[in-house]
Amino acid sequence: MSANEQILVEKSQNGDTRAFEQLIKMHEQKIYNLLLNMTGNKAVSEDFLQETFLNAWQKIKSFRGNSEFSTWLYRIAVNAVLMKRRKRKTVRTVSMDAPIITEKGEIKRDFADDWSKSPTATSENTELKNKLNKAIELLPEKYKTVLVLRDVENMSNEEVQKILKISLPSVKSRLHRARLFLRGKLSGYFRGH
Amino acid sequence: MEHKIFLQLLSDFIDDELDFDLSDEFERELEDEFCCCFFNTFKKTVELCHQIEMQEVPQSLHYKIIKTIEHTGSPKKKRKNKRK
Numbered sequence: 001m002s003a004n005e006q007i008l009v010e011k012s013q014n015g016d017t018r019a020f021e022q023l024i025k026m027h028e029q030k031i032y033n034l035l036l037n038m039t040g041n042k043a044v045s046e047d048f049l050q051e052t053f054l055n056a057w058q059k060i061k062s063f064r065g066n067s068e069f070s071t072w073l074y075r076i077a078v079n080a081v082l083m084k085r086r087k088r089k090t091v092r093t094v095s096m097d098a099p100i101i102t103e104k105g106e107i108k109r110d111f112a113d114d115w116s117k118s119p120t121a122t123s124e125n126t127e128l129k130n131k132l133n134k135a136i137e138l139l140p141e142k143y144k145t146v147l148v149l150r151d152v153e154n155m156s157n158e159e160v161q162k163i164l165k166i167s168l169p170s171v172k173s174r175l176h177r178a179r180l181f182l183r184g185k186l187s188g189y190f191r192g193h
Numbered sequence: 194m195e196h197k198i199f200l201q202l203l204s205d206f207i208d209d210e211l212d213f214d215l216s217d218e219f220e221r222e223l224e225d226e227f228c229c230c231f232f233n234t235f236k237k238t239v240e241l242c243h244q245i246e247m248q249e250v251p252q253s254l255h256y257k258i259i260k261t262i263e264h265t266g267s268p269k270k271k272r273k274n275k276r277k
Contacts, residue, residue: 015267116237
């Protein structure tokens with residue numbers, strides 16, 4: 001945490017709303033994008049963003065500085081989404097075990113088309129972008145959260161571990177399975193073209 | 194290297210988390226056409242995730258949050274542990 005951020009946190013803990021506004025400015029965009037990628041819905045993300053900062057303001061005195069302030073904020077945002085999802089109790093069953101290995105232990109041929117150098121394999125391709133966003137949405141929550149923090153928000157495995165309070169091997173394993181799942185979905189898109 | 198092992202190591206390789214010997218072995222596996230294709234598409238998938246554009250926070254939302262904070266009052270005090 002930078003010295004400036006630490007001062008802003010201390011002022012906020014003493015009830016200084018102006019200082020807290022500065023903290024909002026510093027972190028709102030990243031938190032908002034995390035929420036957008038987790039929920040896939042703009043209106044819902046806006047509600048969660050508001051809830052995140054309101055919760056953070058109300059709980060700021062309990063922030064002891066043992067972690068980065070941003071890690072603490074991310075945890076509040078992620079928990080807000082996961083709590084709501086748990087309450088809704090909608091269990092989506094998406095198979096994460098893509099059958100990509102044959103009985104002989106080799107990679108299945110139909111998955112081996114190399115679309116990576118296709119001129120349409122670019123983030124400029126709106127159709128592909130939508131396909132990728134839809135595939136992320138399809139991921140079960142525990143995989144999606146790790147993937148978004150790690151590959152979309154570009155955090156390190158260690159940062160993700162701190163936010164989600166899970167082990168490093170769990171971060172790595174969830175990330176890997178999520179990446180395989182997305183690759184499978186994008187391969188499906190390219191096979192269809 | 195078995196394909197199964199190769200698949201398990203993909204993320205570690207692109208995240209630069211394999212030790213030297215294993216990394217060397219992994220690279221040799223990339224000479225296999227199917228492994229190479231799988232690796233390229235896997236890597237591209239991760240790159241596309243990195244390229245997902247950041248959205249701006251709508252200004253109206255920013256001000257709405259600030260107004261809500263201002264009207265909420267001071268943060269709650271720390272809870273004291275009750276002692277028996």
